[in-house]
Amino acid sequence: MTNKADNGHRMAPTSAPGRVKEITSISNPIIKDIRNLALRKGREETGLFMAEGLKLVLDALDSGWQIDTLIVARNQLHNPVLSKAAARTVASGADLLEVSDKVLAAVTRRDNPQSAVGVFRQQTTTIGKLDLGGDGVLVALDRVRDPGNLGTILRTADAAGVKGVVLIGDTVDPFSLETVRATMGSIFAVPIIRMSEGAFLGWRAGFKGLVAGTHMAGTTDFREPAYNKQQTVLLMGNEQAGLTEGLAKACDVLVRIPQSGKADSLNLAIATGLMIFEARRASLQLDNAG
Ligand code: SAM
Secondary structure, three states: OOEOOOOOOOOOOOOOOOOOOOOOOOOOOOHHHHHHOOOOHHHHHHHHEEEEHHHHHHHHOOOOOEEEEEEEEEEHHHOHHHHHHHHHHHHOOOOOEEEEEHHHHHHHHHOOOOOOOEEOOOEEEEEEHHOOOOEEEEEEEEEOOOOHHHHHHHHHHHOOEEEEEEEEOOOOOOOOOOHHHHHOOOOHOOEEEEOOOOOOOOOHHOOEEEEEEOOOOOOOOOOOOOHHOEEEEEEOOOHHHOOOOOHHHHHOOEEOOOOOOOOOOOOOOHHHHHHHHHHHHHHHHOOOOO
16 A cells, blocks of 8 residues: 555545556565554554445445445456456555465455455545435444444445434444444445534534434333334444443433343344334335235
8 A cells, every 4th residue: 555645644546547557475564554454443543444345345435435445356356347446446556466365364354355355445425414304313322332233234225215224422433344344335425424422412503403312211101203204313322331321311202212121121223223223114115015
């Protein structure tokens, strides 16, 4: 990886074609830099992250995400889709690394690696840039801790047409390998916003729609509010501690999903899925619905 700006971050590729390199050793310094992206520190220092698999790479390129480097299995380049993605990458000014299976396995830390791994520039947005329309739904997660939960929530939010996912406070990194894997490509489709609790509460003070918090002490059934009549924020609590007092107090309503049985609560990603589909119920229908 080259093109470092003064702050250590990589600059956007120039319009000149990218370089093509063949690498067979896992101790190659370029591979060492890319392997560092498995660590949060490495991602924070570079602003980059990895997405595994040809489908994800194509999703990202089609959605206009900026590719920095594409790593491909040299022995798979006969696949026309893979070689087309490689040509697209080089034409965009990013680098192409043609590597051995051993190198790909080391990069992804998997025994059976995919044929392609893309290194992309991280992209988040701000809450003010979102267009919620008349009845858009936003999901806000208080200090989400589990990468698998976050990935599953991003995938579900994408599937149901949620306008964005807000990460409040100290959260897991949405660009970790595990989260990106769990999104199955939705990381490239759903706008992500990162905010402190204070900044979120400041924004909430001027928000005219409905803020529905989910809470184990909520007294309103989650199917009651008229989500589809207004812009809505679904506020979800931390896996262990639930919502902070400040966030719970800022809600218009605290809803609960009824349970029977012995479980104290639902898994966060499951509870978020139920909330999203309930809030989006009126807007979702099968293509073949007559
Ligand atoms: N121990 C936490 C508490 O008492 O608040 C519960 C944590 S729960 C695993 C994580 C989050 O999932 C909750 O903060 C809430 O957002 C959501 N959740 C889980 N089960 C729920 C339910 N039955 N009704 C509403 N929200 C629920």
